[in-house]
Amino acid sequence: YGEKIILVGHSIGAYIAIEALARRTRSNIFKGVVGIMPFLEANFRDSSYVSKDRWLRGWMWPVMFLLAFSLHVIGLLPHTFKQFFLRGNTATMDSKAKDFTVANMLRFSTITNYLFLGRSEFIHHLAPFDWTRLGSFRSHSHFLYTTDDMWAPVHCFKQAQNTGVDATLLEGVPHGFSVGPASGNQRICSWLSEKIADLSRHQ
Structure with a gap:
C-alpha cells in the first residue's frame, strides 16, 4: 500500500537480492538493497x-550421493560421536x-540439498559480477x-567502491557471524540498522 521494500541479503542472499532488483517489473516498489558479505563472483x-x-x-x-549416504549413516550414531566428527x-x-x-x-536430505546448492553457486559464479545490474539503484x-573472507573478499570490496557503491570494510567478523560470538552479531546489526535507516530516509 505505497510502502517500498528494502532488500537485505547475506552471502548468496545478497546476489539473490540484486537479481530481484534487476528483474523487477515495477520500478517504484524498491528503495534499495543491502548486502552483507555478498558472494557475487568466484x-x-x-x-x-x-x-x-x-x-x-x-x-x-x-559420488555425491554416496558421500551424502555415508554422512547420513554417521548421523545415526550417538550425539557424542557426531560432535567429535563435526568438531572442525x-x-x-x-x-x-x-x-x-x-x-x-548429518541427514541425507540436508546434505544433498547443501551439495546441490553449493555446486549451483560455484557454477553460476564463474563469470565476473556485472555491477551495472544495480542500474539506478547504485x-x-x-x-x-x-x-579474511573468501566468499566476499577484499578485492571485491575495492571493486564495489570503484563503481560508486557504498561499501564498508569491517575487521574481525567471520562470514558466518550469525552462529559465532555475540560481538560479531552486534557489530553487523549496528551497521545494518544504520544503512536501513539511511535508505528509509530517501524517497
Missing part, C-alpha cells in the same frame, strides 16, 4: 575457494548453533565486507 585468488570449487564442480552426482566445522560456533548443527546437519545500495 574468488580464484583464495586456495581454499579453489579446492572447494574443484571438489564441487568436479564430482559427479553418484563447529569450532567457531556458539553453543546453540553447535548443538543444532550436530543434531540436524546510489541506494550498501555492501558490507570483512577481512
Whole structure:
C-alpha cells in the first residue's frame, strides 16, 4: 500500500537480492538493497575457494550421493560421536548453533540439498559480477565486507567502491557471524540498522 521494500541479503542472499532488483517489473516498489558479505563472483585468488570449487564442480552426482549416504549413516550414531566428527566445522560456533548443527546437519536430505546448492553457486559464479545490474539503484545500495573472507573478499570490496557503491570494510567478523560470538552479531546489526535507516530516509 505505497510502502517500498528494502532488500537485505547475506552471502548468496545478497546476489539473490540484486537479481530481484534487476528483474523487477515495477520500478517504484524498491528503495534499495543491502548486502552483507555478498558472494557475487568466484574468488580464484583464495586456495581454499579453489579446492572447494574443484571438489564441487568436479564430482559427479553418484559420488555425491554416496558421500551424502555415508554422512547420513554417521548421523545415526550417538550425539557424542557426531560432535567429535563435526568438531572442525563447529569450532567457531556458539553453543546453540553447535548443538543444532550436530543434531540436524548429518541427514541425507540436508546434505544433498547443501551439495546441490553449493555446486549451483560455484557454477553460476564463474563469470565476473556485472555491477551495472544495480542500474539506478547504485546510489541506494550498501555492501558490507570483512577481512579474511573468501566468499566476499577484499578485492571485491575495492571493486564495489570503484563503481560508486557504498561499501564498508569491517575487521574481525567471520562470514558466518550469525552462529559465532555475540560481538560479531552486534557489530553487523549496528551497521545494518544504520544503512536501513539511511535508505528509509530517501524517497
